[in-house]
Amino acid sequence: MDSEIAKVLRLETEPVALIFSDEKPEGAAQFKAGAPSCVMFMFASAARGNTAVFDRESYACPGGGIGLGFGNAYEKFPGGLPGFCRFLSTGNEKDPAGKAIGEGMKAAGAPAGFVEHFLHGERYKQTPDLANQFVKALPITEVPTQYVVMKPLSKVDPAQEEPVSVTFLVNADQLSALVIFANYDRPGLENVAIPYAAACQVMGILSYKEAQSENPRCLIGLTDISARKNLKSQGCADKLTFTVPFRRLRQMESGVEGSFLQGNTWAGVVE
Template sequence: MESKIAKAIGLKYNPVAVLLADQKPEKALQFKKGKWGCVMFMFANAARDKTAAFDKETYGCWGGGVGLGFGNAYLQFPGGVECFTYFLSSGNIHSDKGKQVARALEASAGKAFTEDFLEGEGYVKTPELVEQFLDDLPMRKIGSKYLLFKPLPETDPTVETAETVVFVANPDQISALVILANYAREGIENVAIPWAAGCQTIGILPFKEAESASPRAVIGLTDISARKYVRKLLGAEYLSFAMPWKMFLEMEDNVEGSFLERATWRSLQQPES
């Protein structure tokens, strides 16, 4: 499927369809069972013409398992949810349990992760606020064996329907997408920028939005850890813009006659002299 929006805003990379499937496409990229990997690395590859597949044993990391809809994978985090709340915030170094888990991690998880585990990533001020963050995440278990990232041009809506369509967009393009998302709607908050992992902003958060009568788009790649992993593949200037399928079709229908055919937008697409 070709996207009118993608053409109108001049996307460099393919829109990515997030699909549920019971079979894995041939030659799909997939993490090895039990091996760590960043889901957004796979997303970046999908934007660059490849298909990626995930299942309950190959989602890469704990946040990825949550983000893709494989339940509360934080239960499998070293030391459990308790240690995760300290990992994301102030660190496990002051906890006897945390120091014990860290000693076991040194041989298997590597120096960098062990240091983050002990010192904390500092993304949230306190473990209690991390607990609130986890309560707010719309965790779920998808009703299929696989979740796929697939270039949208390689999908056929007559035989497969995406859950979400995700654009990789620069600031000008994000601006256009925000305008288009609000173009034919009441209200001024038809796009959300939640705080979450990169994979969660293209997975469970737009999945949750899809359950609404008037779903919102979700801007992501504000997760700096994810940005580190995709920078070499995509560049430094991009964010993600995820639309539940229903909203994507609505926005596609609104390209013609909109500002995307007017001089101001066209002027932004001209190379700087």
């Protein structure tokens, strides 16, 4: 499927479609079961033209498992959900059971950065209670298929498969244009949202939720600095994501003709 939006934005990379599937795409990249990594590495690869696939054994980290829609993977985090809530906030060192888990991971040779954050906290939330409220607010989902697939939009045949959402990797100028364009054919001024969540959760479960709404919004993501740190080597240092539920994307694609995206102001920005 071609994207007129991608053309007028002059994207450097492919828009990435997220698809539910019971069939594993031939030749798709996949994390090894249980191997720690970041879902956004696969997103960056898909933006460069490759296909990636995930299942309930290969989602790289608990946040990625939740983000892709494989249930509440935080329950599998060391120390369970309480251990994760302390990890996201103040750390596990002051909890006797949490400290023992952290020291055990250290002795077993776990990555030093992860052990440091497990014991002393990422400090993305001020308290474990606020972290727990964050988890409760997530639209945790069990996708109805065995796999979740990421692939370039150009490789999607809408007659054969329908994405749940499509994510653009954009610079500041392109993001500005997309925010305007998402409000171009709708009333109001909040047709785009910037939720607080992991990068994969914004393009995953939060977009799934929007896809089910009557008037789905577009979502800005990759404000997750852990993901940004991971993707600095992937050419994404100056980029954010802009995720569009597929039904909304069809509407927006049909509105390019006659819009500001064909006007002099936008031409003056991208020239």
